[in-house]
Each structure stands twice: as C-alpha cells, then as structure tokens.
Amino acid sequence: MIELIATAESINQARLLIDADVDTLYIGEATFGLRLPANFSPEEIKEICHIAHAEHKNVCVAMNAIIHNDRIKLIPRYLDFLQEAGVDYVTIGDPGVIHLLNKYEVPIPYVYDPHTLVTSAKQVNFWAKRGAKGAVLARELTYEELISISQHADVPVEVLVYGATCIHHSKRPLVTNYFSYTNEKSKNQEHLFISEPKKPKTHYSIYEDLNGTHIFDTNDINLLPHLEKLVNAGISKWKLDGIYTRGQAFVEVVKQFVQAKQALLDKDWSEELKEKLNEKVQEHHPSERTLGEGFFLKNPNDVQ
C-alpha cells in the first residue's frame, strides 16, 4: 500500500485532488499546524471530511506546530472537534500534544512530525511505542539512510516526494524586522526570496506567519524519477506539498504522481513513462522555481 498525501488550499482544490485520486488530504490552520497552503475553519474542515469520506479518502489535519502555553490550552477542544469531524489522523510535532492526546484517550491516530528531528529508526520506534502510527522523516536524509530507517522502523515513515522544503524556522519576524530597520514597507510576502552571498542564482523562499519566519531550500523536491527506489525501500507514505505550487498546477503535478504510483503497483513502470510523467511535473512546476532531489542522492558521509 502506498499512501499519496497532498495538501489542499481550498475546498474546490480538495475536490479536484480527490477526483485525481489522492489517498489523503492534508489540511489545517496555522494556529496548530505549520506551513500550510491555506487556513481552514472548523466548518471547512468538516466539509472536506465529508467530501473525502464520500469517496473513501482520508483527511489528515496538521497539529505539528511548536505549541506555546496559550495554544496548548486550546488543544483539548480542538481534538474534540477533530474527532467529531471524523478526521482520520493528525500530525504532531510537540510532545505536549501527544501527552494530552494520550491523557484524554482521544481515539485519533497521530503521525509524529517534528520537522527536522526524525533521523533514525530508533527514534521512530520511540514514538511508535507512545502511540504514533507513523513518522515524517527529516528532509536531510539520504536514500541510504531512508532504506535503513524504513527497514528498522515499526511504523510507516513519510517522505516528501514533491514540494518546498523548510530549512529554517524562527519564532522571530525576520522579514518585518529587516524592513523596520531599512524603513521599507513590508510588501507581498508571497514572492519573497533570499539568495546566498556570492550565489546570486539561489532563491530560498521566505515568509512570515503567526508561527514566525520560515525559509525553504532553493530547490523544491521532486522525487518522481526515484519513486521506484522508494517502493523498493518500502517507504509507503508519500507527501506532496503545494505551498508554492498553487491551484490547478498543483493538481496536475499530483496527477502525475497518482499515475506513477498506479503504474508502480501494477508493475507497469517504465523508463518511458517515468520520463513522460517527470516532464509533466516540470511543465506544471512554477517557472521561477527550480526542482531537485535534495539529499536523496547524497552519500551520508557528504554531510559532516
């Protein structure tokens, strides 16, 4: 079983993604979840659950924020609501939320997702013993490490197969602070980037929200050419993140992965098909953004 998980930015897009045959919609709001393409109200979450469940699809709600006291108080009620809405599972990154989930015996499965921190099977299993039904792996892992983790983990692990990768999360409003210093007006933060000194071609996306400042790698991830390797490694949770690929373009990208998944399951995978689908992904990817495979092809010893 391979589970294709895709973010949704609107109810309409959620419908299109379900029509495209994704397995799970990934949604939520910034109060509890990190770096989502849109904030959904409880009413909207209910509606999406409705739409998804009618087609026997799942809904996962992001609760992977770093939670401060003011928000930990809201968690029990939010969990109640999610249960009532029939959400299939949540992602959690803060052990305080796990503590509450277990304490109140809320019957919602959770996947552990602390952004950068899951880098070994032993750690995945620590959370599995505390009820986690899966874990989102750090984006800084190489294929060799992914194989080993997947082999030794007691629960399924998730990797990002398409989309932007966050590489820095500060609680400070770093863009606002800079603009305050330079007396610039804070402009439309949707299209802001930074480039490294002496590397003018690099373009790391940066934006602020109520959780602070988020910076993304210069390349977005595209593992379409490597999906066979994921299947071989037994990695069954594949996420597609549309935070920077909006609207219909994202739906089109998702369709290529759906087709790839089906072909791999049907043993219909070929070089030709791979190339064709990969070209489509490139075609629908925002033209100003670049794609890469992140740490996937690196040697574990390349990173000191």
Next chain:
Amino acid sequence: MKKWKQKPEVLAPAGTLEKLKTAIHYGADAVYIGGNAYGLRSRAGNFTYEEMQEGVTFAKEHGAHVYVAANMVAHEGDLQGAGDFFRTIRDIGVHAVIVSDPALIEICLMEAPGLPIHLSTQSSATNYETLNFWKEEGLERVVLAREVSMDEIKEIRNHTDVEIEAFIHGAMCISYSGRCTLSNHMSARDANRGGCSQSCRWKYDLFEMDHNGMRQSFAVNETDEPFSMSAVDMSMIHHIPDFIENGVDSLKIEGRMKSIHYVSTVANVYSEAVNAYCKDLANFTFQQSWEDELWKVAQRELSTGFYYGTPKEQQQLFGKRRKIPVYKFIGQVLDYNDSSQIATVQQRNSFAIGDEVEFYGPGFTHVYQKITQMWNEEGKPIERAAHPMMKVRIQMEAPVKPLDMMRKAR
C-alpha cells in the same frame, strides 16, 4: 511581597578541564561539558573519560555538579555504543546528561538507569504539557526553549514540578533550536550533529521574484543594509529576581567554546547577583558594576531575547556594529606574598610597566592598579612581560589571591 522558594543553580559552560575548574572556582554551582561523542559541539572542547573523572572529582570536592551534553540528533549508525557511553559517564559520577534525541533518551533510560536526564534546549520545549510529558518519561529536568517568555515560565512553573532550566546569558540561535538546517543545505554540515556553520549570520540578498523570474532586490546600493538573521547575545543580569521568583531551578550560561576569561567573568557576576538576592531579598538592588563587568567579555550587543516580548530589529545585528570595549585576559595569579605584597603571575598575554590593569577574583573582588614594578623568575627587573606563560612577579598595592585573573583594556 517578594518571595522565592529556593536558590537556583548557576550553570556555566566548560569546554576544558581548566575551564571547568575556573567556572566552579568563580562560583558556578554546576558546569556542563561535552563528551567525546553525541555532543553538538563536536569540534570543540570534548572531555576524555579521564578528564571527566578528574572534573567530577574536583566538582564534588567543591559541592558542584557536572552535566554532560549529549544533545545531537542521531542518524542511523550513530547510536552504536551509546549505552556504553551513558553507563561509563554514570559510573564516573556525572550528575546528569543533557539529551534531546528521544532515541538517546531511551537508550539512556534502559541502559544507564540512575543517570538523571535533562532535556536539551534543542528540543524546543515551549509549554507545560511538554514538560509533563518528559517528566512522566522519567526526565529530571527540562531546559526551556529560548523562545519562552517570563510570563510563560511562570505559567509553566505553576503546571509542572519537573526542574526547569533557562538561559540567562550568551549567544543565541535565531531559529527555534533544532529547527534550522541552513548549514546542512548551504555548507553540507549537519547543524543537529554539531556542524552548524552559522549560516544565519551571513549576508543575504532579499528580493521579490515574479512568475517570469524577474527579480527586485531590496538592497540595491552598496550602502544598503543586506538581509541577515544574526541575533545579538543575551544577558539577563537585570532580571535575576524574575527567574528566582518564578521558580527556575537552573540558570544557564551559554558558551562551551568561550575562554576562561569569559567563563570566570560571567560565572562570577551571575553567582554574585544570585547570592545577593537570596541573602537579603528585601534589600536587593541591582548593581551597575555587574553589567559593566559583563561588557568586558561581550562580543555583541546584549538583549533579553524573548523573555519580555518578541525581539524586534534592535535585537538583530544590522548596520554598523557598536564598538564594544574589549578587555584582554593577560594573566593568572599563581601566588601572593603578604609581607612583600608581591604577586606571582602566569602571563597569558603581554603587558608592561605603566599598564592600567585589573585583577578580579571569586566573590566579585577587584583590584585596579597601574603596574609600577615587575621582575622575571630570576628576580631581574623587567619592563614588559612578553613571553607566553612566563612567570612574572608584580608589586601589588592591594592583596590578591591565587587563581585571581588579570585583564586590561585593549
């Protein structure tokens, strides 16, 4: 009414055995050191087991504690031997290990029972339920994230009885700790395994880009300030009572890579302030000399981080850096002869007749004087103490003690 429950410990960094002894001598109640594996400062100042043993023995003689930082986030293969490591340091008598990776926590709990565990700030603990979670797992203490405010500390204290440790001084990550992999991506160095290359402090170009790839930079002229994410340092010397009244158990000073000059000065100041408050809180007043002393070892501007609000641009390093008066560590007192009023000093940086120098010792003692007469080891008068580690005799105007430090303004 002002109140406090218990005196908190002042916890100082110790990159080497010498720094460990210095920190304790200068009033630190506890020190944290790096083991030879699993630490985040993999390149600097890690102790061998023999050094650890010596450090623990020294600390015990002085009623102080030694903690070992093993706060890396392990990858596949890194965990082999971790059980042995924890057992060995437990048997050496280390008082606690500072860990963030749950895999290492589990190994430590299973394989080295009896070794207390502190959750590292790398785990960014920001709410009381997180502290309760770790308490139930068997941890003794949680180091709070630097993003927690003083009001939040108060609330956390009211909802949990696990020990709380908070940062009071030193350099800061501008990200939530553990949540920054800039170095992994930009310099192929793993920030969560001790490889951070401080990429946040670089100068970046901030620009808008449209769908055609057209870019518009915000800094266009040579003189325009480039974008960067460099935090100024923290100093909470003005707010020690807040920590004590809110029940913080341990006050942590950052800087395992810093010098003995830094460690001795900072430990001295904070233990003085804590002692002053706990001895007589009714009459406690802030001493400007404490802050002045901290500036002598400061490298950047000082701030209060997130304790009293979200840091604005003033808490980041933009523009021209203000000139901070730099003091140089020039020697350490080895011996003092009361009758002749002559101090024997080991030189650590050159100084000469006529220099205005400052001696400082534990308990915040200071002697300021001009050097008028000095002799070398053979008793010959000298003008300048030029050789590293040479022994110099100095005519003193007031008594000093062995292990007192000597500094001068550059």
